[in-house]
Amino acid sequence: MKGSTIRNSILTFISFLLIVVLWKIASIMVGSEIIIPSPESTIYGLVSIVSSENFLQIILETIIRVLEAFLVSCIAGIVVGLITGFSKTINALFKPFLVVMMSTPVISFILLALIWFKTEQIPVFVAFLVIFPIISVNVSEGIKNIDFKLVQMAKAYRVKGIRILTEIYLPSITSYLVAGISTAVGIGWKVVVTAEVLSQPRYAVGTSMETAKAYLETSTVFAWTIIAILLSFLFEKLIRLVEARIFKWR
Amino acid sequence: MSLTIQNLSKSFGNLTVFKDFNLEIPEGQITCILGPSGCGKTTLLNVIGGLETPDSGKLEGFENKVISHVFQEPRLIRWKTVWDNIDFVIKDTYPREQRNVLITKYLEMVGLKDFKDYYPDKLSGGMLQRTAIARAFVYPADLLIMDEPFKGLDLKLKISVMEAFVKIWQADKRTVVFVTHDIDETLFLGDEIYVLSSLPAQIRKKYSNQVSREDRKFRDSRNFEAEGKFFELITN
Numbered sequence: 001m002k003g004s005t006i007r008n009s010i011l012t013f014i015s016f017l018l019i020v021v022l023w024k025i026a027s028i029m030v031g032s033e034i035i036i037p038s039p040e041s042t043i044y045g046l047v048s049i050v051s052s053e054n055f056l057q058i059i060l061e062t063i064i065r066v067l068e069a070f071l072v073s074c075i076a077g078i079v080v081g082l083i084t085g086f087s088k089t090i091n092a093l094f095k096p097f098l099v100v101m102m103s104t105p106v107i108s109f110i111l112l113a114l115i116w117f118k119t120e121q122i123p124v125f126v127a128f129l130v131i132f133p134i135i136s137v138n139v140s141e142g143i144k145n146i147d148f149k150l151v152q153m154a155k156a157y158r159v160k161g162i163r164i165l166t167e168i169y170l171p172s173i174t175s176y177l178v179a180g181i182s183t184a185v186g187i188g189w190k191v192v193v194t195a196e197v198l199s200q201p202r203y204a205v206g207t208s209m210e211t212a213k214a215y216l217e218t219s220t221v222f223a224w225t226i227i228a229i230l231l232s233f234l235f236e237k238l239i240r241l242v243e244a245r246i247f248k249w250r
Numbered sequence: 251m252s253l254t255i256q257n258l259s260k261s262f263g264n265l266t267v268f269k270d271f272n273l274e275i276p277e278g279q280i281t282c283i284l285g286p287s288g289c290g291k292t293t294l295l296n297v298i299g300g301l302e303t304p305d306s307g308k309l310e311g312f313e314n315k316v317i318s319h320v321f322q323e324p325r326l327i328r329w330k331t332v333w334d335n336i337d338f339v340i341k342d343t344y345p346r347e348q349r350n351v352l353i354t355k356y357l358e359m360v361g362l363k364d365f366k367d368y369y370p371d372k373l374s375g376g377m378l379q380r381t382a383i384a385r386a387f388v389y390p391a392d393l394l395i396m397d398e399p400f401k402g403l404d405l406k407l408k409i410s411v412m413e414a415f416v417k418i419w420q421a422d423k424r425t426v427v428f429v430t431h432d433i434d435e436t437l438f439l440g441d442e443i444y445v446l447s448s449l450p451a452q453i454r455k456k457y458s459n460q461v462s463r464e465d466r467k468f469r470d471s472r473n474f475e476a477e478g479k480f481f482e483l484i485t486n
Binding site: 150152153154156159163247248 | 317318321325327328330338339341371
């Protein structure tokens with residue numbers, strides 16, 4: 001077990017190194033810092049971003065937007081998921097909305113939001129429209145997949161209703177909810193940053209990327225991209241940690 | 251003392267499963283109901299267990315009986331350990347101290363004491379079914395109903411699970427109603443044996459197992475004659 005983990009880490013490192021080498025070769029061949037900046041100048045850009053005065057505020061505000069979108073999506077998604085999971089009629093009513101939401105291009109949401117809302121609200125609103133249906137559908141699936149044989153077993157043993165709810169129903173739904181959040185987290189990050197690029201809130205990773213692009217500072221665009229990837233990666237790790245705690249039994 | 255079912259009738263739509271069906275279940279013994287698939291065995295258990303209401307008929311002696319179940323599948327909760335799965339059914343019945351003593355006792359009997367902290371996903375089919383049996387016995391039931399609990403286990407496992415069951419049963423000899431389509435299981439476990447016909451189900455034969463429990467062996471050659479008769483009854 002341990003040996004294979006070390007082996008995987010080594011392989012990950014090699015693959016990471018390979019990306020950097022290919023990147024360096026490409027930047028030498030193209031020979032233009034504006035089109036493909038070298039890894040060194042990107043690292044330099046990274047250092048100057050991190051040491052700049054507003055860095056913390058910029059990433060903090062983007063993180064808060066992502067969290068806000070998640071919180072609102074989770075609350076609404078769980079409520080709608082529960083209702084649609086238990087009632088076939090309401091499910092039939094809601095389904096077209098969810099299908100439309102899931103198949104609408106993200107850019108359409110962003111463009112409409114640009115017309116409708118203030119800049120600060122746009123990324124959260126757009127991320128909500130993307131994350132909410134994923135959570136809702138997952139919770140609803142969770143309810144449909146509750147093992148009613150377990151419920152029958154509990155009833156046969158005269159287990160109290162409240163314990164059937166908390167010890168059978170809720171844990172069954174939780175696994176689907178966490179799966180939904182897990183899927184949504186990567187998408188959520190990308191959507192928030194994309195919406196920031198177009199809506200230009202004052203402090204935002206997306207805004208900083210757009211500004212760097214406007215000044216043709218490609219190395220800074222690369223550097224912000226790396227920061228966005230790292231943040232998304234950290235979020236995902238955090239969710240995996242929570243997942244591992246909840247699903248010890250797997 | 252016996253538990254009796256009198257003139258039981260039960261239909262599902264056009265399908266008549268029981269019509270004026272009578273059965274007697276002696277207390278303190280293992281009663282086996284043997285019959286082909288789809289002959290209403292599970293329906294009978296569900297009626298006895300109160301999971302299904304009969305259209306008409308009388309069940310006598312079942313009032314105030316506490317019943318526990320072993321189902322065809324183990325029906326264990328995947329996110330609970332072996333221990334917690336058993337604890338789940340008696341949490342409201344006993345204080346913690348007593349539960350600990352009881353669960354330890356029955357886990358020891360089914361040979362799973364060392365696996366108490368395992369989750370179901372990590373156990374074999376036989377271990378899962380033994381956990382379900384321990385759960386059924388931990389529950390303070392007067393009557394145990396078992397629906398083909400050894401189905402799907404390979405021969406070696408089946409024997410080990412059945413032996414665990416007999417051992418645990420002998421400790422306090424509770425009333426057991428056991429349903430199966432396997433003649434070997436019936437002759438190994440059953441004291442009173444009923445052979446059911448196809449639908450609407452009737453008792454085709456009642457048979458009292460004369461071989462003492464100590465002398466019974468699974469797939470015993472001495473049972474061949476009885477086995478042949480049963481086989482004829484079931485296949486005809």
